[in-house]
Amino acid sequence: MTSFGPVAISCVGVRKQFVLRHTRSLKEALVWLVKGRKGDLSKKFLALNDVSLEVRKGETVALLGLNGSGKSTLLKLISGVLQPDGGSVRTRGRVAGLIEVGAGFHHDLSGRDNVYLNGAILGMSEKQIDDMFESIVEFSEIGEFIDTEVKFYSSGMYLRLAFSIAVHTDPEVFLIDEILAVGDEPFQRKCIAKIKELAEKGKTLFVVSHDLDLVSTICERGVLLEHGKVIMDGEVHEVVGELRGRSLDA
Numbered sequence: 001m002t003s004f005g006p007v008a009i010s011c012v013g014v015r016k017q018f019v020l021r022h023t024r025s026l027k028e029a030l031v032w033l034v035k036g037r038k039g040d041l042s043k044k045f046l047a048l049n050d051v052s053l054e055v056r057k058g059e060t061v062a063l064l065g066l067n068g069s070g071k072s073t074l075l076k077l078i079s080g081v082l083q084p085d086g087g088s089v090r091t092r093g094r095v096a097g098l099i100e101v102g103a104g105f106h107h108d109l110s111g112r113d114n115v116y117l118n119g120a121i122l123g124m125s126e127k128q129i130d131d132m133f134e135s136i137v138e139f140s141e142i143g144e145f146i147d148t149e150v151k152f153y154s155s156g157m158y159l160r161l162a163f164s165i166a167v168h169t170d171p172e173v174f175l176i177d178e179i180l181a182v183g184d185e186p187f188q189r190k191c192i193a194k195i196k197e198l199a200e201k202g203k204t205l206f207v208v209s210h211d212l213d214l215v216s217t218i219c220e221r222g223v224l225l226e227h228g229k230v231i232m233d234g235e236v237h238e239v240v241g242e243l244r245g246r247s248l249d250a
């Protein structure tokens with residue numbers, strides 16, 4: 001049994017709800033006004049319902065579940081992109097999130113400027129970025145396009161640069177959401193090799209993917225979400241087996 005370090009991610013009783021509809025039909029709005037604005041016109045949807053989990057430093061965790069089960073929402077809460085409506089989310093150490101391709105990029109800036117901008121956001125000094133710049137560009141294979149504004153990049157080029165910056169910032173916790181699907185096969189292989197290298201170095205990985213074979217090779221632990229609740233948490237092959245069974249029944 002592997003022993004892990006201190007807690008890297010802690011979620012306690014996490015709740016996140018979204019407003020599905022702000023307004024209803026004119027008739028409904030009129031009735032609402034006539035009745036003295038009683039009640040709520042918007043419809044709320046609970047995307048995460050009382051989610052508690054703890055990930056220790058060095059653990060590799062696959063977050064699994066069918067479409068809409070709340071995986072991306074949980075990742076966004078852990079990365080700090082979203083705030084919970086209830087409960088608490090805590091992380092320890094530098095967290096790098098590859099959550100939405102190019103989300104941290106400024107579209108009117110060149111790839112080069114975005115490397116500096118993103119590096120700074122992820123906590124690197126200018127000197128550290130200077131030292132790593134060549135290596136970041138080399139890994140990304142962006143080549144001469146590094147001085148092109150990123151709004152002209154393809155989604156694969158965005159991913160390459162974002163992934164390369166993120167791994168070079170040497171994060172403690174690495175959050176990855178499905179985005180590997182954007183890259184072409186050779187780059188995917190390179191990313192997967194890099195992710196495995198990070199895992200071997202003892203980094204904490206939290207990965208969302210529908211590629212169950214892939215996550216089984218990268219992660220040791222699986223957490224299964226269903227309708228915003230954790231319904232299973234254990235050895236990845238067992239959790240993948242459970243999800244496959246449920247997918248057949250669905």
Ligand SMILES: Nc1ncnc2c1ncn2[C@@H]1O[C@H](COP(=O)(O)OP(=O)(O)OP(=O)(O)O)[C@@H](O)[C@H]1O
Pocket residue numbers: 018019020045047065066067068069070071072073074
């Ligand atoms: N900003 C939002 N506003 C309203 N509803 C949202 C918002 N973001 C997510 N949702 C809803 O919350 C639920 C969970 O979404 P989430 O993206 O976390 O699921 P997921 O498990 O990552 O799904 P998938 O496998 O399809 O990527 C979905 O029903 C989705 O429609």
